[in-house]
Amino acid sequence: MNWRPRRSLALLMLALGAAAAGWVRGEVYQEPDAFVAEVFGTRPEAKVLWLTKDIQAQAAAILGHPPAQLRQRYWSDAHRSVWILEEIGKEEFITAGFVVADGRIEHVRVLVYRESRGGEIRYPAFLKQFRNSKLAPDNTLDRSIDGIAGATLSVGAMERMARLALFFDRMSRQ
Amino acid sequence: MKKSSLGLALAVAFAAAPAFGQATVDQKLQILQQEIDDLKAQARRSAAPAQQASPYSLDYSSMLDRSSGLADGGTHVVGYGEVGYSKFRRSGDATADLQRFVFGFNHRFDERLTLHSEVELEHAIVSKDDEGEAEIEQAWLNYKMSDAVNLKGGLFLIPLGILNETHEPPTYYGVMRNQVETRIIPTTWRELGAGVHGIVSEGIRYDVGITMSFDSGKLDERTTGIRSAHQEGQQAKARDLAVYGALNYRRPGLLVGGGVFTGNTGQNGASNSALQGVSARLTLWDVHAQYRVGGLDLQGLYAAGTLGDADKVTAAIFAAAPTPADAFAAPKTLKGGYFQAAYHVYKRGNFDLAPFVRYERIDIKQQEDPPNGQLQDANNIERIKTIGVNFWVHPQVVLKADVQRYATDKFQDRFNLGLGFMF
Secondary structure (H helix, E strand, C coil), X not given: CECCHHHHHHHHHHHHHHHHHCCCCCCECCCHHHHHHHHHCXXXXXXXXXXXXXXXXXXXXXXXXXXXXXXXXXXXXXXXXXXXXXXXXXXXXXXXXXXXXXXXXXXXXXXXXXXXXXHHHHXXXXXXXXXXXXXXXXXXXXXXXXXXXXXXXXXXXXXXXXXXXXXXXXXXXX | CCHHHHHHHHHHHHHHHHHHHHHHHHHHHHHHHHHXXXXXXXXXXXXCHHXXXXXXXXXXXXXXXXXXXXXXXXXXXXXXXXXXXXXXXXXXXXXEEEEEEEEEEEEECCCCEEEEXXXXXXXXXXXXXXXXXEEEEEEEEEEXXXXXXXXXXXXXXXXXXCCCCCCCHHHXXXXXXXXXXXXXXXXXXXXXXXXXXXXXXXXXXEEEEEEECCCHHHCCCCCCCCHHHCXXXXXXXXXXXXXXXXXXXXXXXXXXXXXXXEEECXXXXXXXXXXXXXXCEEEEEEEEEEEEECCEEEEEEEEEEEECCHHHHHHHHHHHCCXXXXXXXXXEEEEEEEEEEEECCEEECCEEEEEEEEEEEEEEEECCEHHHCECCCHHHEXXXXXXXXXEXXXXXXXXXXXXXXXXXXXXXXXXXXEEEEEC
């Protein structure tokens, strides 16, 4: 193909036109505040799970690295709890909200996704796999989660966060 | 809040605890936490700009006190590498090599604009007396307008095949990259250009753009198809450009997709004057699929391509060669495919063991020139069987072992051991 400035300019204009048409706020799909309010109808008072040394050790085993926090905020009523967690996919943090009801994942949503690849994990086809999952005795999920090609690390991060949410829920009710 | 008032609050909280019971203490602890969070927020606001450079400092305890928006300034170091050992069956020779070590810096300028880069060092040592190479594998800017529309520009990977964009050692089976995505699709294939990409619907990702094309005047390898003619951003000849497009559908466990790249490669004889005025259009395309269910992991790919004016390219190679023995017939058509099956037989914690088999076919037909002695190279028609095992000791660290049998070039029959990692 020979260099044709007019054709290239037309292609560029077409691309920019498509870009303008698709302009929406990217990456932040829902503010954590809004997620909590959506689950409970209103935003209840936040509670705090204090990470004792024993909880820290088990959280580290789930994450594959020590948890960076000593206190984890959450919101709950008699049956449900909401956990906003962050974990690195490949190089940036994924922020996800987990609703745990009676020891099982009721709902998962990716709230903020920052990686350049792997954004497919935010769609229901992937997230619905977590529904009704619970912790096995060894703190793994009671089911396998099918991955997304090219998003292995993001999938792993979501799985670790799901396990952590279930574990934290259990600890918060002891 | 000043230190004195925080101390007072702490004193009041704990002094009063016995009188109010557990619930009251909890409430006071929450108040204290809020005060601490307020202090943290104040500290962040008053910090010098240099201290604000890490927008994602882990602060789970005060998640909702900070914006979930994407601040600017984060830089991340990424990388991968692999070590291989090969014992060749026919010759008895053995080699060990640090095949590649790649590191990269990814920088976020702001909520939408990011830089992605990778620098690759091959074969451990780079000097004029060694075979090592230092190369920029990627260096491109991405401007995210939405999930559906990203603009990119710079040196980026061409989205053909599976391996070209996802080539970190823990993500594929076998010590050696498959030959179809080496000799037909020249992984790791990158070009200077600009493109638009994004996810348009649940799981459907597109990528289209315009890039530098190949330069067929630079062809200097007889058994790697068009590979030696890609320009990789090194003072690329830009008389002829190329366009590409790719479409992939992903859902849990499934990937189906394909891509096409096409452009003239003559570059008006910039590298070989015999190609002046020759179009030499190259078109490469592929279709691929991956299906994972339970422990089973199936993958297949078919790639093909044509090089126009192959007779003129063959003549040009002959004209430029120091001796007839250095010349070779240019590739005219390229075809190849593979099928691969793996099964995860053991998975516990980070440990994951998966034996696999792979069968590859490569058919590169050359434009012969019998009068000048330029004939088809037998090694361009190849069948490769690989059987081996990947053992992940961590999702990002893998040990590999396999045996490979070549139907044509039996000197390539070998046993391989490998170690790969990414971070």
